[in-house]
Amino acid sequence: MTDTPNCFHCGTAIRGPATHQLQIDGATVTLCSDACQEIAARIRDKGLTEFYRFRTAANAPAGAATGPERWASYDREALQREFVSSRSDGSREAQLLLQGVRCAACSWLIERAMAAVPGVYEIAVDPLTTRTRLRWDPQLTRLGELLACIAVLGYDPYPYTEDEAGRAAILERRAALPRLIVAGLGMSEVMGFAVALYAGALHDADPAIHEFLRLISLLVATPVVFYAGAPFFRGAVRGLRRGRPGMDVPVGLAIAAAYIASAWNTFKGSGPIYFDSAVMFVFFLSCARFLEMAGRHRALSLTGALARHLPRVATRLRDGRPEIVGIVELEPGDLVLVAPGQAVPVDGRLECGSARVDESLLTGESRPVRKTAGDPVIAGSINLFGAAxxxxxxxxxxxxxxxxxxxIAVAREERPRLVELTDRVAVWFVTGVLVLAVASGAAWWWIDASRAFEVVLAVLVVTCPCALALATPAAFTVGMSALARQGVLLRRAGALETLSRVTDLVFDKTGTLTEHSAGIQHIETFAGHDPERMLELAALLESRSEHPLARAFPPPGTTLAVTEVAAIAGQGLEGCVSGERLRIGTRAFVLGLADINASDDSPESAAQSVYLGNGSQLMARFEITERVRVEAPAALAALRSAGIAVAIASGDQPGPVRAAAQCLGVEAWHARLAPAGKLEFVRRMQRGGHIVGMVGDGINDSPVLAGADVSVAVGTGTSLAQHAADCILMGPGLGALPTAVAHARRTMRIVRQNLWWAVAYNVIAVPLAISGLLAPWLAALGMSASSLLVTFNALRLGRAPQPVQATAPEHALSEARL
Amino acid sequence: MSIIFILIPLGLVLLLAAVAAFFWAVRSGQFDDLETPAWRILLDDDRKPPP
Incomplete structure (x- = not known):
């Protein structure tokens, strides 16, 4: 052992004398705590020390031993309903998530150890997702006991409940896969017969064999058309019934026509058959549909993943004693204990001390965030160190x-303008195709009646509305979810389109470009008021405010009630403390309470001033130091290099605004703008033909956010519901904004590519089909290839957007080339 | 060439068997998760605990 030994079980460095030791495989090992020693001893006693040889990562440090009473609560039927199912053979099956599983050896250890427990039929641990299926005999043992058995190995089990969307996705996949395989296998058979038939026709084969092969083709094509092709027929009927024929109408019509004509000719014993074209068409279109579905499911799984990470039970502290309760039993005001490594089950505030949490599930930012007492903590974030x-x-x-x-669900429901448009175009397109098919059929009836059917079929098959009907919505769905993974949330899918066309971005300053973590720099009191008391009053008032400046004030030391609170956007806050009416905010606003008309003629310093006053006079002035957010210069530079003009519109005094603008290199800045003034500023730019995006904190700028073409809210983890913004950056700061703009442009570029491809393809293919130069099988091949191409192109958006950095212009170039 | 009248139906029977096997596999959930089974192969589960 070296001079700083590490714990044999969890790898933590051991300080002080080695007090915990154990004999394992003939060697003496040192452990860091009672809990680790206990777990290691248990693993040794079960004869599973192999585990230590094969694991690739050290275990999680063992927490305080949890007694069986913690797990006994899971025996309650009400708690089990969500994640336990009864099987037909009398056994029960639970879906669990295990905390602390880090590598394949962990799942080996758990499976081995649990297999030896009486009453356990089966346990399967997936080391990647830590999803676990546990099947047991309720006659022999109870779930609580089994969970305790897993817990003593150092892995805490949690119930796993599948979300509705995930279940629906699996069902949809299970329905689509058999169709795909029937179409694929059927196609390979029918194609083989078709080749034999063509070759046989060339070599004068036995007419009996000829007839036999045609009959067999009919036999194989029937399930392909009626089973694998059923969704197309259903879609066509649905479209016609709603009076909005989609791409399913010509597709379904073509398949049905080809099949019926071929079947007729087969029974008649003469004439051409098109079974090969029909099955190929069904197979390739099913492929395109399947790909689109898979992309959609991946997009969906994001929210599913979020919900899955929430534990279903929590440790509630009641009179200082911990007890395990279901999440549903918790009420606001309860205290819950979150052990290190566990997910926070609720939204709340950190009660005491400090903690570091990983909010990457929500913000896409994987660096731990430091929280101190009173800070909001969001459900789904992971507590990294220490019990909170x-x-x-x-x-x-x-x-x-x-x-x-x-x-996300609402945004997905909404159809962006462009999708709405392509939908309408698709209706006309399809109607046009049907008319065209009939017209060219009639024309060929005069020219060469024997080829008329073939031409109609080719026209129906060859046109490809896929880019309109399939690829555009897919591009939006996939593009939105890729952004959500980066912590950029879109409230409407249409925002993606506007964001890609933005020419100007107007930033609010306070809380958007700057932050106030430095706190209060200076307190100036008037009329002999006590600074301590003034600060306390201000802190009390600001504790009720959502304004970013309020965060500069310390949490109030007393628990005096603030009543009759009214916040006036852009000005300040009014409230009653122990019967005295107070105002905090701009100078003019505070003096307004004392009926003194005043302009904001505060000194032109770079620091920001907040005033406190009562009904008769000003009481104090707080000078708050302001710092430009660390990532703001790079983000603004990246936006500028993307060709977007940047401006600042702030309600603050000219001094601080100028300082921030200079620091960020922004030339267009406007200070002392009331919300209405900001709106007018944006309107003026819009009248000049600019497409303006407004970036603010989302709460204090609601009117101007609503007035801009597209609005972005920044750094507001907790109060989503109040936002009017189209686009919300979940992470702190502006870092994700250039990425969002670049990704929006990429999405629109891919949508445009698809639409242009569709136009070019149809312009070339349709005349060929009308002139009779395209055999139906060739038409089917061309159309299928085109559909697959546009679908693949749309799914490219699923790859996570690259973070855009201002310092890497070559990167911006490669983005542009995509 | 008349052997073809037997061979092709025989081929179709095999095809039917393959489709049936696939249907069973999908129904029993074998295609629900295509990622984790690839990892399971890396695990040894045939080691006997020492006596």
Whole structure:
């Protein structure tokens, strides 16, 4: 052993004398704590020390031993309903997530150890997702006991409940896969017979064999058309019934016509058959549909993943004693204990001490975030170090996580203008194709009646509305979810389109470009007021404010109630503390309470001033130091190099605004703008033909956010529901904004590529089909290839957008080339 | 060439068997998760605990 030995079980460095030792495989090993020693001893006693040889990562440090009573609560039927199912053979099956599984050896250890427990039929641990299926005999043992058995190995089990969307996705996949395989296998057979028939026709084969092969082709093509092709027929009927014929109408018509004509000719014993074209068409189109479905499911799985990470139970502290309760039983005001490595189950505030949490699920930012007492903590973030006590504020469907899920769902429901447009175009397109097919059929009836059917079939098959009907919505869905993974949330899918065309971005300053973590620099009191008391009053008032400046004030030391709170956007906040009416905010606003008309003629310093006053006079002035956000210069530079003009519109005094503008290299800045003034500023730019995006904190700028073409809210993890913004950056700061713009442009570029491809392809292919130069099988091949091409192109958006850096212009170039 | 009248139906029977096997596999959930089974092969589960 070296001079700083590490714990044999969890790898933590051991300080002080080695007090915990154990004999394992003939060697003496040192451990860091009672808990680790206990787990290692248990693993040794079960004869599973192999585990230590094969694991690739050290275990999680063992927490305080949890007694069986913690797990006994899972024996309650009400708690089990969500994740346990009964099987027909009398056994029960639970879906679990295990905390602490880090490598394949962990799952080996758990599976081995649990297989030896009486009553366990089967346990399967997936080391990647830590999803676990546990099947047991309820006659022999109870779930609580089994969970305790897993827990003593150092892995905490949690119930796993599948979300509705995930279940629906699996069902859809299970329905689509057999169709695909029937179409694929059927196609390979029918194509083989077709080759034999063509070759036989050349070599004068036995007419009996000829007839036999045609009959067999009919036999194989029937399930392909009626089973694998059923979704096309259903879609066509649905489209016609709604009076909006989609791409399924010509497709379904072509398949049905080819099949019926071929079947007729087969029974008649003469005439051409098109079974090969029909099955090929069904197979390739099913492929395109399947790919589109897979892309959609990947997009969906994001919200699913969010919801899955939430534990279903929490440790509630009641009178200082921990007890395990279901999440549903928690109420606002309860205290919950979150052990290190666990996910926070609720939205709340950190009760005491400090903690570091990983909010990457919500923000895409994987660096741990430091939280101190009173800071908001969001459900779904992972507590990294030390046990955290959290005061519950929101549970279940009102958590930010649930709100995000709903927002994504709503945005997905909404059809962007472009999709709406392509939908309408598709209707005309399809109607046009049908008319064209009939017209060219009639024309060929005069020219050469024997080829008329073939030409109609080719026209129906060859036209490809896929780029309109399939690829454009897919591009939007996939593009939005790729952005969401980066912590950029779109409230409407249409925002992607506007964001890609933005020419000007107007930034609010406070809280958007700057932050106030430095706190209060200077307190100036008037009329002999006590600075301590003034700060306390200000802190009390600001504790009720959502304004970013409020964060500069320390949490109030007393618990005096603030009543009759009214916030006036862009000006300040009014409230009553122990019967005294107070205002905090701009000078003019505060003096307004004392009926003194004043302009904001504060000194032109770079620091920002907040005033406090009562009904008769000004009481204090707080000078708040302001710092430009670390990532703001790079983000603005990246936006500028993307060709977007940047401006600042702030309600602040000219001094601080100028300082920030100079620091960021922004020439167009406007200070002392009321919300209405900001709106007028944006309107003026819009009248000049600019497409203006407004970036603000989302709460204090609602009117101007609503007035801009597209609005972006920044750094507001907790109060999503109040936002009017189209686009919300979940992470702190502006870092994701250039990425969002670049990704929006990429999405629109791919949509345009697809549409141009569709136009070019149809312009070339349709005349060929009308003139009779295209055999139906060639038409089917061309159309299928075109559909697959546009679908693949749209799915490219699923790859995570590259973060854009201002310092890498060659990167911007490669983005542009995509 | 008349052997073809037997061979092709025989081929179709095999095809039917393949489709049936695939249907069973999909129904029993074997295609629900295509990622984790690839990892399972890396695990040894045939080692006996020492006596």
């Amino acid at each position: 006590t959290i005061c519950v504020e929101r549970v279940g469907t009102s958590t930010v996580l649930a709100q995000i899920g709903r927002l």
